[in-house]
Amino acid sequence: MTWGVVFFPGSNCDRDCVHVLRSVMGYPVVEVWHEDRSLDGIDALVLPGGFSYGDYLRSGAIAATAPVMRAVGELAARGAPVLGICNGFQILTEAGLLPGTLLHNASLRFRCHPAWVRVESDRTPFTAGLRPGMVLRMPVAHGEGAYFAPPAEVAALEEAGRVVFRYCDPLGRVTPEANPNGSVAGIAGVASDAGNVVGLMPHPERASEGLLGSIDGRRLFESVVGALVGAG
Amino acid sequence: MTQATAVDAAALCGLPASDYREICRRLGRDPNPVEARMYGVMWSEHCGYKHSRAALRRLPTSSPRVLTGPGENAGVVSIGRGWALAFKMESHNHPSAVDPYNGAATGVGGIIRDVLAMGARPVALLNSLRFGPLDERRARRICAGVVAGIAGYGNAVGVPTVGGELLTAACYRDNPLVNVACLGLVRADQVARSAAEGPGSAVLFAGARTGRDGIGGAAFASTELDEGRAQADRASVQMGDPFTGKLLIEATLEALATGAVLAIQDMGAAGLTCATSEMAARGRVGMAIDLDRVPLRETGMRPEEILLSESQERMLLVVRAEEVERVAAAYRRWGLAAEVIGQVTADPRLRVISGGRTVVDLPPDTLADAPVYDPLASVPAGLEALWGLDPAAVPAHDPGEALLLLLRHPDVASKRGIYEQYDHMVGVRTVTPPGSDAAVLRLITAPPLGLALTSDGNGRWCASDPRRGAALSVLEAAANLACAGAEPLAVTDCLNFGSPERPDVFWAFRETIEGIAEACEALGVPVIGGNVSFYNEAEGGEGPGRAIFPTPVVAMVGLLDDVARTGPMGFTREGDLIVLLGDPGGTLGASLYQYALQGEVRGRPADPELERSAHTIACAREAVRAGLVASVHDASDGGIAVALAEACMAGGTGASVTLPEGPVAEVWFGEGPARFLASLPPERLDALDELARRHGVHYRVLGHVGGPALRLVQVGDAGPTGPIELPLAQMTEAWEGLEV
Structure with missing residues (x-):
């Protein structure tokens, strides 16, 4: 299977994602330019972290209007796995491909540190190979990562099993202390209605090699491969 | 060309009378007003190293691994396996005192461009900070602004801040120190250089457009801070844009990959004036520049404003004329300006025209090589008496209580609240994050090699004995690398001092260099570059006059043969x-x-x-x-x-x-x-x-x-x-x- 990683001006985890998918995991990777209009030949797509277009208007707001985003929408509509990491998550919410929005951290500060998330749903290609309740260690690094949606919408997401990851402590307990940014209900990641589009604030690509302290992030990418082959 | 009266020109350059006479001697005439302003900035202490240059020659600068020593935009050292690192530290003290956020942010941007100018991808940042006591509101405000500025620029530009240090003393209350270092990686056979070559080659201006910001910043950094002037000085502080900085990194690396770039330098202090004169002087060639072709973001800028602007995120390149479009295209693809503004000439003169008129015509080396002074040095009064004071004559403390007191002290206390504001992981190289003795990075392109990084300096020690204090700081850096299992490769340093015109300050400066030199020789590690920051004086200084402690900061990089063994x-x-x-x-x-x-x-x-x-x-x-x-x-x-x-x-x-x-x-x-x-x-x-x-x-x-x-x-x-x-x-x- 072939992965695509989108390069927006100001993305800065683009090369990291390519490194993990191509060099660590051995998949073919297409580097997609923000002005590209076609995603032909790409089976699964990553929107990486960073500060696309400087994040000067509102994080992800400008990138959501980039030429490539029409093709991203079409790919998502076809059911292909699309993962937004950090700024990529913000872009997907701004583009309307994922519900909710990401506000400034409750501390009003950028925070970068290891974090733990609990898998809440295995009904996405990125978690199909995982079990609900599993705890993954992946770092966070963001200033605007507080997930927010109106209470009714959050309830609907919970009901539909679209909350995919929740911040927790290393033992899987969801506590206020384990929530790094003030996200509502400790939500770290959500899925689209169909489940194939997922966004999360933690960085799986920074947790994909033992040398860097965790390989839990790799399981998200491995999971997609299993799901696609399974659906094959 | 307009001829100013000698009196006007002397006043415009703002240099001592002896310097002005030297300019006239070198030119064989009085400089015109535009030229006078250019000399004023290039011969400022910040750019010209007039007081420090002779003393700095004492530092050991070579080792079998050194590919580029001091004098280039950054030093370059071979790592092995075909790779090299570029490493450089610089101060941004005065701008950070006036505008903590932008001062620190542009310090980060500037040091990144120095490393980029060597053709290296910037992969890590360090910072060494000095503030007044953090139980005071003002010191906390400056500290918070500086940290936010480093985070604001570093996080967005996508270069991880992997380490640093923070120490406090009353002498830094009004004159904080912000020293930032950057490490870059480059293939050993693709190191870029700054010496212009090839008459007829195009001079390409690339990056952000030029505005009126930061004019005279280098000259501002060469004077003592004055509270009353702080408001006016704010215009001397440049504004950084990390988004453009990030684009500049990617575009420049693409531009260099074309193989058509003969020389490159960033436009930092003294802007276009510094880049053109230094690149031409190093290559023993001339340049003809047309200011009408410089991409501007303001209208009505005068020639001297364009020449001296310190607008950020700009590079100057010398490119083979027939390939200039390929290089310019790399910048334009990333949405940046790229315009040919002139060409290299065989005749070693820097000629600048504006509106069809020649506004500058001089030998570039007269600008780039400021005079070398031989300042007076004398041992500070009372030094022996200070050494004789009994440091143990302190109120008896229960040692357990004293230990808790020291753990609470800002110099020792955990800096987690600071380094968690920095993205220290982007780039997926960080094996040992901040909070340890040294940061450790793995080399993705040359496994299993790794690099360890640390920066250390101790003004307290140097306030008492600068030679010992400097040597101890170098040893401290080497000890930190040893904890990670790394062997020292190179040092870059920032030397932060008061006015070199004070003999006791200059004595401390020379002693500091001696201490660094001795310790580096004992360890067999070269100093491959660095920076000197004089005139760190303000109300509240504890040193001679109102100076800060003599504060050398040593950044050291070391090699791990197997990063997994750290x-x-x-x-x-x-x-x-x-x-x-x-x-x-x-x-x-x-x-x-x-x-x-x-x-x-x-x-x-x-x-x-x-x-x-x-x-x-x-x-x-x-x-x-x-x-x-x-x-x-x-x-x-x-x-x-x-x-x-x-x-x-x-x-x-x-x-x-x-x-x-x-x-x-x-x-x-x-x-x-x-x-x-x-x-x-x-x-x-x-x-x-x-x-x-x-x-x-x-x-x-x-x-x-x-x-x-x-x-x-x-x-x-x-x-x-x-x-x-x-x-x-x-x-x-x-x-x-x-x-x-």
Whole structure:
């Protein structure tokens, strides 16, 4: 299977994602330019972290209007796995491909540190190979990562099993202390209605090699491969 | 060309009369007003190194690995496996005093461009910060602004901030120090250079457009800070845009990959003036520049404004004329400006036209090579008396209470609240994040190699004895690398001082260089570049006049043959032995304990004992590399007691320790060179013993790892002390209390 990683001006985890998918995991990777209009030949797509277009208007707001985003929408509509990491998550919410929005951290500060998330749903290609309740260690690094949606919408997401990851402590307990940014209900990641589009604030690509302290992030990418082959 | 009266031109350049006479002598005429402004900035201390250049020649700058030494935008050293690193540190003190956020942010942007100009991809940042006491609102405000500026630029530009240090003293209250270092990676055969070549080659201006910001910034950095002028000075502080900085990195690396770029330099201090004159002078060629072709973002800019603007995120390239479109296309693809503004000429003159008129016509080396001064140096009055003061004459403290006091001190306290504001992981190279003795990066393109990074400097020591203090700072950096198992490759330094026109300040400057040189020679590590920041003086300074402490900051990079063999600093396994490697003797002279309790520097720091220290450092490094030890941490600020507490907290365990005999405060909190606390399983002690013997290094077993508290016993000069038990939770609460 072939992965695509989108390069927006100001993305800065683009090369990291390519490194993990191509060099660590051995998949073919297409580097997609923000002005590209076609995603032909790409089976699964990553929107990486960073500060696309400087994040000067509102994080992800400008990138959501980039030429490539029409093709991203079409790919998502076809059911292909699309993962937004950090700024990529913000872009997907701004583009309307994922519900909710990401506000400034409750501390009003950028925070970068290891974090733990609990898998809440295995009904996405990125978690199909995982079990609900599993705890993954992946770092966070963001200033605007507080997930927010109106209470009714959050309830609907919970009901539909679209909350995919929740911040927790290393033992899987969801506590206020384990929530790094003030996200509502400790939500770290959500899925689209169909489940194939997922966004999360933690960085799986920074947790994909033992040398860097965790390989839990790799399981998200491995999971997609299993799901696609399974659906094959 | 307009001829100003000599009086006008002399006033416009703002230099001493002797400098102005020298300009006229070199030119054979008076400079016109535009030229006078250019000399004024290029011959400022910040750009011209007039007071420092002769003294800096003392530093050792070569090793078999050095590909590019001082004089280029950054030093370059071979790592092996076809790769090299570029490394450079610079100060941004004055701008940060006036505008903490933008001053610090542009400091980060500037040092990134220096490394980029060597053709290297920037992969790590360090910062060394000095502020006034953080229990004062003003110091906290400056600190918060500087940290936010470093985070704001570094995080968005996508270069991880992997380490640094923060120390406090009253002398930095109004004159904070912001020193930032950048490390880059480049293929050894693709190192870029700045010497212009090839008459007829195109001079390409690339990056952000030019505005009126930062005009005269370099000259501003060469004067003492004046509170009343702070508002007016704000216009001298440049504004950075990390988004454009990020685009500039990617576009420049693409541009260099075309192979068509002959020379490149960033436009930082003194902007276009500096880049054109230095590139031409280094290549012994000339340049013809047309200011009408410079991409501007404001209208009506005068020639001298365009020439002196310090607008950020701009590079100047010399490109083979026939390939210039390919290079320009790389910048335009990333949405940046790229315009040919002139060409290289065989005739070594810098000619600038504007509106069809020649506004500048001079030999570029007369601008680029400022005169070299030979300043007066004299030993400060009262130095011997200061050394004679008894640093132990402090109110008797319960040593347990004193330890908690030091853990709470900003110099020792956890900086987590700061470094968690920095993205220290982007780039997926960070193996050891901030918070350890040294940061460790893996090399993705050349596994299993790794690099360790640290920056260290101690103004307290240097305020008492700059030569010893500087040497001890170099040893401290090498010791930090040893804890990671890394062998020193190169040093870059920032030398922060008061006015060099004061003989006592200049004496300290020369002594500092001597100390750095001696220590680097003992370790066999070259100084490949750096920067000098003079005129760090303001109300509240404690040094001669109102100067800051003499504050050299040493950034050191080291190599790990196998990055997986690096080890932690914290005690890990219950039952492991704790060993003190090195001479247990420390001194309280100019120590943190002494300064924190007495409020002024007294006594003299320890003799660096360079040769012995170098052996101890090598021994510690080898113990890590051989996998003999489970952890190693070096004792620095606050001595052995603080280091024990840090190793306990880092590992999340207690320890039971018997300290060496001697006076209590000196043994617990005394500071000295090259002392390491290692932990290891008892069965490895024989192997460590053999290693220590081979290096001729003293060691002693202090106790063992385990329990819920740090338990200390000592036989002092007044009888036994302890056991003193400090629960882990109590130490952690003190250590993590720093509010910034």
